[in-house]
Amino acid sequence: MKIQYIPSSSCFHQTRPCITKSSWTKVLHQTRNSTPIFLNRSYYYYGYTYTTCNLQGDGSQLKRTFKKLNKGDDLSAEIVVSGTKKGTVAGAVALIIGTSIGSGILALPMKTSPAGLLPSSISLTLCWGFLLIEALLLVEINVGLLKRKKKIMDNEIDLEVISIRTMAQETLGELGGTIATLTYVFLGYTSMIAYASKSGEIIYHLINIPESVSGVFFTMLFASLVSVGGTRTTDQVNQVLTVSMIGLLVSIEVLAIVFGGWSGFEGAGDWTKVPATIPVMIFSLVYHDLAPVLCAYLGGDIGRIRTSVVLGSVVPFIGLLVWDAIALNLSKQAESFIDPVELLMRQRWDGVEIMVEAFSLLALGTSIIGTLLGFSQFFKEQILNNLTWDSSSLQNSRLVERWWISNRVGFTATAMVIGPSLFVSTTVPDAFSAATDIAGGYCMTMLYGVLPPAMAWAMHIAEENDDKKGISKARPALLGVGLFACGIILDQIFLDFSSFRS
Known part of the structure; x- marks a missing residue:
């Protein structure tokens, strides 16, 4: 495989690439004979995909380039394979x-329990279909921009990552890019707050350490891994944790089906409780931050990308349906209302309690890793682009001082992520539930629900003579999913307003 290093272009309409202080992106971790099979959701946040490359050959200029990238040098470029x-x-x-299976699965049963199994299962199916259409829209837009850029640059580019922020900026202008950036920042913080809060709750039940202390410890553990261990070590740890999860x-799920029994879809459920379940369903099913990487990984082959998206989304969807059905089936047998996941932990089915707790911590840990890698890289870029760090004393410094000077940008960026997140998670009661509602109801719905059809509509207007078919060309579909996404946001606003008034 040949790996190229080319300057980043912030606009496709120029005849030559214009070098800007844009973010740089690392491409998928892959060796000459291996396929990347890893990562939880959040590992690929919209414009700051942060993975590793296994380079072949010794003493190459490319190795020196990646060495600079790992040190945090401001190289205004993208990596293209x-x-x-x-x-x-x-x-x-x-x-x-x-990527899909993450911490959202822990919040799902608690939210869907008041609605009942049948309404929540139908709603989950509708959300899966809605998000599938949105994902197909994203890959069609991304491939279209890839081909346009390839043609303008007059270069044989097979694989390149174009971020969702760049997609919004190229189709909707600077306003679109700004909305994508602000939404991403809010999404990053709400996600980190949710993970820190829930981890403290689980560890408290496991070893009786106060939630605020255990949540801080768990988050700091993974923050240290990211900051000290580096990208390669973090990637390896993440792969092991994801496979175990x-x-x-x-x-x-097998033990619960064998020992828990099945009572079926008894009762009609309460359909009025369904709207409150939508945000957490979206939070649990989203994988759309991965779309730009998939397009690059499969070389812009739209047929194979569509097949991968459909097949890849079906497995987590079925897993969530089974998980929700098992948890709600147990909750119906309880005498009082209780979190179905907590109820599952109380079962005595050949160590299922420890398995649920371990699974919960693994889901949170892998989610924290992904968010930290992507979100800290966002702040790292801002620091490098807007602040001047004095490194004149690097040569004459002691070993510890040199280490700090070389790594202070990364530590500062990580602190900017975890500082506000830990403060909110330790001071706001039930932060996990509130954060998942905000992340799913507002941030993810805006970033992966409202923006994709808007981008496709704008792209369709700009290319009216393009006869290619796809969901992005079907205006009724764009209007439908766009209105559905807006409806989710408005419904969440209404729910939050009603809760605030009460």
């Missing part, structure tokens, strides 16, 4: 599966 070898559908499907989820 080109060559004859492209990724596989199987690898892309596995990537989506690993998926294995535990399958084992728990």
